Amino acid sequence: MFSFRTGSLENQLDKALMNGRVGCFCTQNCWDTATGRYMYDLFADRGNLKSLFVPHDAELAPGTNHIQFSEDDVRGLDAIVVEIQDAGARYFNYTKDVLRLIETLAALGDEAPALYIVDHINPSGRIVEGSMPQVACEAHTPKVAHRHGLTLGELCNLYCNEIGANFALHVISALATDSTRQLLPWTIAPASDIPGMFTCGMYSGGGLWNNTTITPAIGTARPYEYLGAPFIRHSKLEVLPVSQGVLMRPCTFTPSTGRYEGELCRGYQIMLQPGTEYHSILHTLQLMRYFAERYSQFELLEGFEAKVADPVMVSYIKGEITFQDLKEHVKTEEQKWIRKAKRYCLYDDQPYRIK
Numbered sequence: 479m480f481s482f483r484t485g486s487l488e489n490q491l492d493k494a495l496m497n498g499r500v501g502c503f504c505t506q507n508c509w510d511t512a513t514g515r516y517m518y519d520l521f522a523d524r525g526n527l528k529s530l531f532v533p534h535d536a537e538l539a540p541g542t543n544h545i546q547f548s549e550d551d552v553r554g555l556d557a558i559v560v561e562i563q564d565a566g567a568r569y570f571n572y573t574k575d576v577l578r579l580i581e582t583l584a585a586l587g588d589e590a591p592a593l594y595i596v597d598h599i600n601p602s603g604r605i606v607e608g609s610m611p612q613v614a615c616e617a618h619t620p621k622v623a624h625r626h627g628l629t630l631g632e633l634c635n636l637y638c639n640e641i642g643a644n645f646a647l648h649v650i651s652a653l654a655t656d657s658t659r660q661l662l663p664w665t666i667a668p669a670s671d672i673p674g675m676f677t678c679g680m681y682s683g684g685g686l687w688n689n690t691t692i693t694p695a696i697g698t699a700r701p702y703e704y705l706g707a708p709f710i711r712h713s714k715l716e717v718l719p720v721s722q723g724v725l726m727r728p729c730t731f732t733p734s735t736g737r738y739e740g741e742l743c744r745g746y747q748i749m750l751q752p753g754t755e756y757h758s759i760l761h762t763l764q765l766m767r768y769f770a771e772r773y774s775q776f777e778l779l780e781g782f783e784a785k786v787a788d789p790v791m792v793s794y795i796k797g798e799i800t801f802q803d804l805k806e807h808v809k810t811e812e813q814k815w816i817r818k819a820k821r822y823c824l825y826d827d828q829p830y831r832i833k
Contacts, residue, residue, distance in 0.1 A: 498556025706745015
């Protein structure tokens with residue numbers, strides 16, 4: 479059973495929410511500006527909050543990037559309320575945790591609690607990039623494009639259909655309250671490595687650097703806007719691949735955590751001119767091929783191929799096909815995904831590709 483609700487969570491009168499045993503699965507983004515409290519405080523005040531599933535450490539601490547739970551933790555609950563801020567790419571950890579939760583509830587069959595998703599606007603908008611997985615991909619990953627253009631509620635509805643889940647799924651509209659309708663999605667950082675306004679627009683491609691020997695500046699104030707490594711050398715003669723409206727500024731940084739912690743990295747800041755619609759996947763793949771051709775130290779590490787899940791993209795990085803071939807492939811795959819995505823849209827605006 480699926481429902482899309484336009485009233486606020488507080489005004490939902492379901493027995494499971496009013497009197498049942500409720501679990502709340504959330505991040506710092508469940509703050510309600512109107513009441514000045516977190517979503518789970520609603521159920522704590524009612525006296526029926528039985529479980530709270532949150533990140534294991536401070537909200538912006540390095541390594542705080544998952545919500546842990548087991549099947550036994552959710553068994554016996556009547557409802558689970560989810561409120562996180564998705565980042566718009568299929569490999570965002572907290573979203574993958576929600577999809578693992580869906581898999582867990584599906585396995586419980588008739589014993590599964592009802593699932594309520596407090597929806598939020600997608601901070602990377604309705605822009606679509608990349609392809610649906612073409613080969614075996616990371617666990618808890620739906621068949622969506624790298625940058626999917628959906629909200630979390632739409633994504634959960636799609637995934638429930640994909641895996642044949644039959645528990646009750648209810649999506650609370652992102653337009654139901656002032657907090658979810660008006661608060662800019664990046665005002666409260668979705669995760670420790672998604673800190674600001676531009677991050678989500680660069681994450682769909684930038685997240686792939688995490689499985690290479692170049693860091694996307696994790697452990698700095700501007701992850702995914704910066705990238706680099708100790709082995710990179712700046713040259714006045716080099717011409718980096720860029721598209722219209724994109725600038726690449728040579729820079730240095732020293733990560734405080736993660737790959738190259740405490741080491742000086744030379745690299746580049748990706749800078750977008752006002753109004754630029756940035757295709758992060760295509761630009762990232764161009765940069766990877768550029769670095770692969772110039773530095774023997776550049777490598778695709780374990781997990782990269784499962785993350786990108788597209789052999790054509792890997793072939794391009796390895797120099798086996800042209801950029802024009804890659805662009806045609808991506809265009810076709812984006813069109814396929816948009817046709818699929820439109821079946822799950824709950825709002826008036828529609829996913830679209832950068833032309």
